[in-house]
Amino acid sequence: MTPKLGAYAGLAAVALFAALATRRPELVVAAAPFALVAALGLLLARRPSIDAEVELGVERTIEGDEVDVRLTLVADVGAERVEALLQLPRQLVVLGGDNPLQLRLADGERRELRYRLQCARWGAFRVGHVYLRTHDWFGFFQRELVVDRRVPLKVYPSEENVRNLLQPLETQVFAGNQVSRARGEGIEFADLRPFVPGDRVRRINWRATARRGEPWITETHPDRNSDVVVFLDTFLEARTEDEGTLDRAVGAAASLATHYLRE
Numbered sequence: 292m293t294p295k296l297g298a299y300a301g302l303a304a305v306a307l308f309a310a311l312a313t314r315r316p317e318l319v320v321a322a323a324p325f326a327l328v329a330a331l332g333l334l335l336a337r338r339p340s341i342d343a344e345v346e347l348g349v350e351r352t353i354e355g356d357e358v359d360v361r362l363t364l365v366a367d368v369g370a371e372r373v374e375a376l377l378q379l380p381r382q383l384v385v386l387g388g389d390n391p392l393q394l395r396l397a398d399g400e401r402r403e404l405r406y407r408l409q410c411a412r413w414g415a416f417r418v419g420h421v422y423l424r425t426h427d428w429f430g431f432f433q434r435e436l437v438v439d440r441r442v443p444l445k446v447y448p449s450e451e452n453v454r455n456l457l458q459p460l461e462t463q464v465f466a467g468n469q470v471s472r473a474r475g476e477g478i479e480f481a482d483l484r485p486f487v488p489g490d491r492v493r494r495i496n497w498r499a500t501a502r503r504g505e506p507w508i509t510e511t512h513p514d515r516n517s518d519v520v521v522f523l524d525t526f527l528e529a530r531t532e533d534e535g536t537l538d539r540a541v542g543a544a545a546s547l548a549t550h551y552l553r554e
Contacts, residue, residue, distance in 0.1 A: 337427075340367040341396065343438040345377075345419035350442075354413045354449040357386065360406040362421065369396035370425035375404065378420040382412040382446075391422075413448040413541060417441035448545040456550055459517035481510040519551045 341364055348359035362377055376391035387407035396402060408418075419441035425434045483499055486506030499507040521544045528537045 337368060339370040339373075339396075339425045339434060339436075341365065341370070341373070341423055341425070341436060341438075342367075343419075343421045343423075343440050345421070345440040345442055347418060347442055347444055351445045351447065352410055353447055354410055356410055356446075358383075358408045358410060358444065360408055360418060362404040362406065362419075364394075364396060364402045364404065364423075366396040366398065366400050366402075369398045369400055371395060371428040372426040374424040374426075376422040377404075377406060377418075378422060379408070379418065380414075380416055382410065382414060383416060383418070383444075384409045384411055410446040412538075413446045413545075416444045416446065418444050448542045450549050451542060451546040453546055453550045456547075456554065459519075461517075476511065476513050481512050483507050484510060519548075521547055 344363040344365065346361045346363075348361075352358055360377070362375070364373070364375065372393060373396050374391055374393050379385065379390070385406055386409050388405055390406060392404070394402060419439070421438040421440065423436040423438065425436070426432070483496060484507065486495065486500075486508050490508050494508050496507050496509040499509075523540055523544050525537060525540070528535045530536070
């Protein structure tokens with residue numbers, strides 16, 4: 292119940308009491324509109340029944356990208372005025388669509404609201420906590436509803452440029468695309484050595500053989516797979532208002548992982 296209903300009822304009561312005390316019937320006429328409106332408000336009052344559905348355009352995105360959010364309000368019992376607020380963390384900034392906004396919902400109506408969010412920072416978020424505040428036609432009754440339809444949204448750090456990647460000190464035994472420090476069958480040049488019995492003929496370096504007058508073999512580095520382990524130290528952090536060392540570390544780790552996977 293809002294103060295407006297109390298004010299209307301109070302004015303009607305004061306006018307009626309004054310009419311009885313002063314025996315002036317015209318005060319009853321003055322009190323009648325307030326009493327009538329208050330009575331109609333009480334008679335027509337109903338409890339709204341509104342549900343919500345939340346759908347994200349994507350479940351995973353990159354820091355700085357934009358995400359579309361669709362909020363659908365379903366009213367079994369509507370309300371004359373509804374204030375809808377989609378609660379969002381401060382790292383998700385609304386670019387398109389009013390938040391909060393006001394609308395009217397009729398009985399059985401289904402209304403779709405669209406938002407466009409910019410992901411200002413990496414992190415794991417849950418989007419879909421909806422706050423609803425309803426008002427009746429007379430503004431006498433105000434009700435608040437909380438609908439929890441949160442869905443996960445993962446925002447990954449943006450990729451930074453990396454000039455060079457460290458080559459593995461040791462590689463695994465299976466074929467891959469990392470040049471091993473050992474020597475074997477491959478395409479990366481390692482060294483030249485004299486021919487020994489058992490060497491394959493196709494490995495003979497004919498240019499070196501012609502220059503030196505005896506068979507010489509080209510040795511190569513094989514291509515192998517390797518493991519990459521990225522350690523992230525999060526025990527201590529130096530932080531300013533908007534950014535800290537953890538943000539830099541996470542961005543660097545994500546960039547290294549992305550480039551190594553691309554390799």
